[in-house]
Amino acid sequence: MSVRNAAKIFTSVMAAASLSLALLMPGPAFADAGFRQWVAGFRATAVQSGVSGALYDQAFRNIRDIDPVVLEKARTQPEFTAPAWDYFDNRVHDQSVAVGQQMARKWKPWLDRIEARFGVNRYILLAIWSMESNYGEILKRDDVMRNVVRSLATLAYADPKRAKFARTQLIAALKILQTGDIDESHLSGSWAGAMGHTQFIPTSYLHYAVDMDGNGKRDIWNSIPDALATSANLLKKNGWQAGKTWGYE
Template identity: 75%
Template structure:
């Protein structure tokens, strides 16, 4: 989550992080390790002043001998998201995520019933968050992604000037989690920036919102799906989630006209010529909403209600909150967008994107997983194939590229 700090919140530290990394890499391993160990020794006193016992600190750092260079690399390269809007949604709101979400809804129905009753948060929203944050827990099984949270945060606190204050605060919070016994040090795993568990909470947010709904005596968002989903629901509920209300509506704009950049009652938006995309009436004309158009006037448009703002307390990005809302609606069976995102190519289905990766691999262009997610490795492979085929090298996962690969 990055309440869960978002990548956007973390952008802008390239110079500071780059300098820190360069200084570390320029030193010999022995001297660099010694300097880090001196920092750890000094931070021990800070932790104890914050109520962390010496035994807890020593246990947490028992196997932390040096920094994690990959954490500094990831921190160094965190630009604001500049890819086309369709790229963000295509990799998050797709038929595989919907199908898995529906399967998880059936599998975890008794717990979802309890969580929804207790917190008043729509189960489909929780399933969508679970998908967005950890691919329904699959990410937690990836040793290349999951890291020792204590080592990661100590690395940032020691080696990244821009994130040092954040990392020190989160590190103390992580040590408190160990001290309370919710998880042991060998299982305190998370992302490079310390986000943890099925629903990716940073340590301070875990402390504030974590829930032991299973009654095990431990708030275990790493191994307990019910605890993780209840924790996400608790965050949303405590930040003002309105039970029984939607996050917003896809709408159709009139051909001409300008609209105010502020919230208005839905009835007033309707008076300005804005209607629901599928023609249904708004549920409550007095409900306040804000117009959002992420892909220009020719792309999909939305009227966002209070619950959209609550989703942004989980992650402050409009794209993130909208992706959660759209995925939740599809899991619930409400259907996808009426007006799709603007793309300069013919879109592939999720299965077709997996086929694209497989065919690129068979021709020697791609070495990654056939996961249907088009990231940097997939785009580079597509461009390499396009270059050889004499096509424009745009890296788009298009039907045009797949059709040519099928003929090879």
């Protein structure tokens, strides 16, 4: 056998092997069809949990496939622990403190009312706001914010490790839409479904969300009073005691 013929045979074998592997791997069309089948199948579960069938169809009407960004974030999410003070040193700096002082002045009337109603120190709420969304700056980033329904459906369908969590949160997210507090085009959050200025997952939103500004909607995405009051309500309902210190070094 000549070298040239051997090379041709080797190339053909490699091409055939590559093709066989490709046929075993679901391509985009197959993956999308599988996802759409999952969405159709999950509808009954959502309806049994109290979600309107019409709302379910509306929420998924423009969602045709999984969100690859969500799967990449899930795949690369680090699992580690760090000492609390190392974490704080990386997140608390002169600029964040300066912005926090500005926000304390800007939102003082609302912070007064939230403190009076829930008994939670305003500086704790401002610190939560800073840590969770950098005072809302993260919500402006299209590269970070995802469609919550699509994100959670992606995890429920394609991430076995997070599937149970994602299914529960997806039903809760659909129930949020059902309340009318927000519509599906504005229900945004992190890749894992954390929402708004203080990053509440859907189930926590349903338990603790507050309409502080009195406009008839519990809007933690666009209303700073609602977002901060929601965090205060969570703390109060979980045992926060006004005037007590929360920790020490």
